[in-house]
Amino acid sequence: xxxxxxxxxxxxxxDVCVVGSGAGGxxxxxxxxxxGVNTLVLEAGPRFSPSEYRLDRPGWDLVSFPLPADPRxxxxxxxxxxxxxxxxxxxxxxxxxxxxxxxxQHPPDRRAPFVYEHARGVGxxxxxxxxxxxxxxxSAFRMRTLHGVxxxxxxxxxxLAPFYDGAERVLGVAGSAENPFKPPRGPYPLPPHRxxxxxxxxxxxxxxxxxxxxxxxxxILSQPYDGRPPCNYCAGCTWGCPxxxxxxxxxxxxxxxxxxxxxWILPEALVHRVETDKQGRVSxxxxxxxxxxERRVKARVVLLACGAIETPRLLLNxxxxxxxxxxxxxxxxxGKHFLETVHAGVTGRFADRLxxxxxxxxxxxxxxFVAPDPRRGFTAGxxxxxxxxxxxxxxxxxxxVSLSAAWGTAHKAFMRxxxxxxxxxxxxxxxxxxxxxxxxxxPTVKDAFGLPVARxxxxxxxxxxxAMAFILNTSRDLLxxxxxxxxxxxxxxxxxxxxxxxxxxxxxxxxxSKSIVNAEGRAHEAPNLYILDASLFxxxxxxxxxxxxxxxxxxxxxxxxxxxxKEFP
Ligand SMILES: Cc1cc2nc3c(=O)[nH]c(=O)nc-3n(C[C@H](O)[C@H](O)[C@H](O)COP(=O)(O)OP(=O)(O)OC[C@H]3O[C@@H](n4cnc5c(N)ncnc54)[C@H](O)[C@@H]3O)c2cc1C
Ligand code: SF4
Numbered sequence: 001x002x003x004x005x006x007x008x009x010x011x012x013x014x015d016v017c018v019v020g021s022g023a024g025g026x027x028x029x030x031x032x033x034x035x036g037v038n039t040l041v042l043e044a045g046p047r048f049s050p051s052e053y054r055l056d057r058p059g060w061d062l063v064s065f066p067l068p069a070d071p072r073x074x075x076x077x078x079x080x081x082x083x084x085x086x087x088x089x090x091x092x093x094x095x096x097x098x099x100x101x102x103x104x105q106h107p108p109d110r111r112a113p114f115v116y117e118h119a120r121g122v123g124x125x126x127x128x129x130x131x132x133x134x135x136x137x138x139s140a141f142r143m144r145t146l147h148g149v150x151x152x153x154x155x156x157x158x159x160l161a162p163f164y165d166g167a168e169r170v171l172g173v174a175g176s177a178e179n180p181f182k183p184p185r186g187p188y189p190l191p192p193h194r195x196x197x198x199x200x201x202x203x204x205x206x207x208x209x210x211x212x213x214x215x216x217x218x219x220i221l222s223q224p225y226d227g228r229p230p231c232n233y234c235a236g237c238t239w240g241c242p243x244x245x246x247x248x249x250x251x252x253x254x255x256x257x258x259x260x261x262x263x264w265i266l267p268e269a270l271v272h273r274v275e276t277d278k279q280g281r282v283s284x285x286x287x288x289x290x291x292x293x294e295r296r297v298k299a300r301v302v303l304l305a306c307g308a309i310e311t312p313r314l315l316l317n318x319x320x321x322x323x324x325x326x327x328x329x330x331x332x333x334x335g336k337h338f339l340e341t342v343h344a345g346v347t348g349r350f351a352d353r354l355x356x357x358x359x360x361x362x363x364x365x366x367x368x369f370v371a372p373d374p375r376r377g378f379t380a381g382x383x384x385x386x387x388x389x390x391x392x393x394x395x396x397x398x399x400x401v402s403l404s405a406a407w408g409t410a411h412k413a414f415m416r417x418x419x420x421x422x423x424x425x426x427x428x429x430x431x432x433x434x435x436x437x438x439x440x441x442x443p444t445v446k447d448a449f450g451l452p453v454a455r456x457x458x459x460x461x462x463x464x465x466x467a468m469a470f471i472l473n474t475s476r477d478l479l480x481x482x483x484x485x486x487x488x489x490x491x492x493x494x495x496x497x498x499x500x501x502x503x504x505x506x507x508x509x510x511x512x513s514k515s516i517v518n519a520e521g522r523a524h525e526a527p528n529l530y531i532l533d534a535s536l537f538x539x540x541x542x543x544x545x546x547x548x549x550x551x552x553x554x555x556x557x558x559x560x561x562x563x564x565x566k567e568f569p
Contacts, residue, residue, distance in 0.1 A: 003047070006269075006295055009295075010295060012298075013299065014040040015300050016039045016302075017284065017297055017299035017303070018041045018303045019271045019306055020044070020124060020306040020310070021121075021123060021249070021250075021254060021305070022306075022533065023124060023125065023249060023550040023554075024305035024553075025533065025554075026124065026250075027167065027552075027554035027555050031554070032262070033257040033258075033263040035559065036260075037562050037565065038262055039257070039264070040264050041254075041257075041263060042285065043122050043267050044120055044271070045121035046267050046268055047250070047267040048121050048240065055239060060239060064128070065119050065239060078309075080453055081113035081456050082114070083110070085111045085436065085459040087495060089109075091465045091469070093469070095492070095494060096494065096495050096496050098402055098489035099404060100392060100401045111496075112495055112497065114458045114498075114499070115499070117499065122267050123251075126250075126547055130218075130237045130360075131218040131219045131246050131247065131360075132219075132362060133168065133173040133175070133217050133247075133545070133547065134541075134545045135157075135183075135544070137181070137541075138183060140381065140540075140542045141156050143372070143538075147379045150433060151433075151538040151539065152538070153537075154508055154519035155519045155556075157183065160556065163551075163555040164552045165186070166552075167551040167555060168189055170247075171189075171252050171551075172228070172247055173189055173217055173219050173247070174189070174191060174217070174220060174222035175190075175218065176188070176192040178214075179367060191223070192215035192216075192222065193215060195215060196360070196364075196386070198354040198356035199386050205481035209477060209481055211366050211368045213385075214366070216362055216364055219247030219252075220360065221245040221246075221247075228244050228251065231243070231245045233358065233360060235360065235388075236394075237361050238361065269295070270287055271286070271314060272285075272287060272288065272294075273286040275296070276318075280525075281526065281528055282302045282327075282526050282528050282529045284297050284302065285297055285302060301529075301530060301568055303521075303532055305533040307502070308338070308503050308533065308534045311505065311535045312334045312439045312505040312535060313452075313453070313454040315328055315516075316452075317441070323525075327525075328516055328525045329516075329525075330525050333507070333515065334505065334516060335505050336433075336504075337437070338438050338439050338456070338502070338503075339431045340497055342431050342467065343491075343492065344472050344475075344492040344493065345391060345426025345427065346424070346425055346426075346475040346479060346489075347391050347488045347489055347490070347491075348424075348486065348487050349421055349422050349484060349485055349486045350483060354423055356388050356393070356420075357388050361388065361389040366384040369470075369543075370382070370542050372542065376470055377470065378466035378467045380429045380432070380542070381429065381542025383429075383542065384425060384427040386424070393424055396415070399418070403422070403489070404418075426491075427474070428544075430467070432463050434459060434461050437459050441455065464493070465494065468493065468494060472492070501546050504537055506531050507537065509538060516531065516536070519557075520561065521553065527567070532553065532557055534550055
C-alpha cells in the first residue's frame with residue numbers, strides 16, 4: 001500500500017487512532033478494518049520489505065534485525081536500565097558461563113544492564129520473532145485463584161478460545177492438536193513441521209525421562225497458504241523472513257487490514273503525547289513525522305499498542321492538569337508489575353553431527369511443566385525446548401563468538417570438534433510480580449525529542465531462582481540421556497536479563513486501584529482510551545510465547561470497541 005500523506009491524515013477525524021503496529025496494534029487494526037471502522041495506525045519505525053532481508057549477504061549474522069541508519073531510532077535513546085540487582089550468593093550456580101557472554105560487561109555480583117529485545121517497524125517485534133504461536137494454558141489466567149500468587153486475568157481461556165482460532169487462521173499456524181498438556185482443540189490450519197535431527201534425538205531422551213518433546217506450533221507455513229509459499233528452513237527468522245512464509249504481522253494482519261480500505265498506516269510517526277479535552281476525554285495524539293515536524297491527529301478513540309515499555313512511558317509523558325501523575329494513572333499503577341522473560345539454557349556437545357543450526361529456530365517444545373505445580377519447589381509454569389537461537393549458535397560465526405575461547409590453530413580445532421555437534425536446550429518460566437520490577441521515567445536521560453526515556457528496573461526473586469535451577473537441571477538430564485559428551489556452558493536470566501517477552505506495566509483487571517484497563521482493554525479512568533499490547537498481561541503465561549495471546553485479546557477487544565463506538569461521538 002502507498003504511504004498516505006501526512007496532510008491528508010491531519011485533515012480527518014479518525015474513528016480510532018492506533019499507536020504502534022506490533023502484535024497488539026496490528027491485530028486490533030485488522031479487526032477494526034474488517035468491521036468498517038476508519039482506523040489510522042501511527043508507527044514509530046519504518047516499513048520494511050522482505051527483499052531487504054538478504055540472508056545471503058556477507059556478514060548477515062554480524063548484525064541483528066536491520067534498523068535504518070537514522071540516529072533517532074537508536075536503542076540507547078529509548079530506554080535506560082536501572083542499577084543491576086545484587087545477586088544472591090547461594091544461587092551462584094545459576095551464573096551464565098558461555099564464553100561469548102563476556103561481551104555483557106557487568107560486575108560479577110550484579111545482574112547485567114537490562115536488554116529489551118524488540119523491533120521497531122510496521123509489524124513491531126513480530127518482524128524478528130521466531131514464529132512461536134502458543135495458546136496459554138488455562139491456569140496462566142487464574143494464578144491467584146489456583147495458586148495464591150500474581151493476579152487473575154479478568155477473562156479466561158474459554159473467553160479467548162474463538163479468538164485464538166481466528167488469529168491462527170490469519171497467521172496460517174502449523175501445529176499438532178495432539179498435545180496432552182493443553183486443552184482439547186480442533187486441527188491447526190496447517191500440519192506440523194517435521195522434527196529436526198536434533199529434536200528427534202532429544203525426543204528419544206525425553207521419552208527415557210518420561211517427558212514428551214512435541215512439534216512446536218508455529219506461524220511459519222508448512223504448506224502454501226493464503227498466497228504465501230512454505231518455509232525453506234533457512235533458520236533466519238530473527239533477521240526477518242525473506243520468503244514471507246513467517247507470519248510476521250506486516251505480512252498477515254496488517255496486509256489484510258490495509259486491504260479493507262479502512263485502515264491507513266503511517267510509518268516513521270513517533271507519538272509523543274496523548275491529548276485530552278476539558279472533560280478529561282482523549283481527543284487525539286501529537287507525533288513527529290519522518291522529517292521531525294510536529295503533527296496532530298484527532299480521533300474518537302486512541303488505542304495504545306507500543307509494547308510493555310513504551311506504552312507506560314507514553315502514558316507517563318502525557319501527564320497534564322487533569323492527570324498530574326500521567327494519563328490513566330490515578331492509581332499509580334502505570335509501569336508497576338513489570339514482568340521479564342525468565343530464561344535458562346544449557347549447551348551440550350555431541351560426538352556426531354546433529355546440525356541443529358539448520359532449520360527452524362525452535363521446532364520443538366516440552367510442555368510437561370506448563371501447569372504450575374508447587375511440589376517442584378516453585379510456583380510457575382515452564383516450557384522447555386531445543387533452540388539454537390537461544391544459545392546464539394545459528395551460524396559458524398555466532399557459534400565461534402558464543403563458544404570458542406581459543407585463537408589460531410586451537411580455535412580451528414575447537415570449531416572442527418564442535419560446529420554442527422552442539423545442541424542448546426532452554427526453557428522459559430513465569431516471573432511473579434515484585435515491587436523492584438517496574439518501568440519509570442528516567443529522571444535525567446531524554447530522547448532526541450527532549451522527552452524522558454523509560455527506565456527499566458528489573459529484579460527477580462526466590463521463585464524465579466528456583467524455577468531457573470529446575471530448567472537447568474532438567475536440560476542437563478535431557479542432554480545426558482541424549483548422549484551428549486560434554487556440557488559447554490549455560491546462560492540464564494540470573495545475571496543476563498535480556499528480555500523479548502515483557503509484560504504487566506498497564507495490567508488488566510476488575511479493580512481500578514490495582515489495574516489500568518478492564519477486560520476490554522479500556523482504561524478505567526479515560527473511557528475512550530484503550531491499551532491492547534503485552535503491557536496489559538497480569539501474568540507471563542507459564543513459559544509459552546505471548547504473541548498469539550496478545551492477538552487474541554486484541555481481536556476480542558477491538559470487536560467490542562467497534563460496538564461501543566457510538567458512545568464516543
Ligand atoms: C527476537 C525475538 C523473538 C521473539 N519470538 C517470539 C515468538 O517466537 N513467539 C512469540 O509469541 N513472541 C515472540 N517474541 C515476542 C513478541 O514479538 C512480542 O511479545 C510482541 O511482539 C509484543 O507485542 P506488542 O504489541 O506488545 O509490542 P511490539 O510488537 O513490540 O510493538 C510495539 C510497536 O509500537 C511501536 N511504538 C513504540 N512506541 C511508539 C510511539 N511512541 N509512537 C509510535 N509507535 C510506537 C514500536 O515501534 C513497535 O512497532 C519475540 C521477540 C523478540 C524480540
Ligand atoms: S526458516 Fe522459514 S520462516 Fe524462518 S526465515 Fe527461513 S524461510 Fe522464513
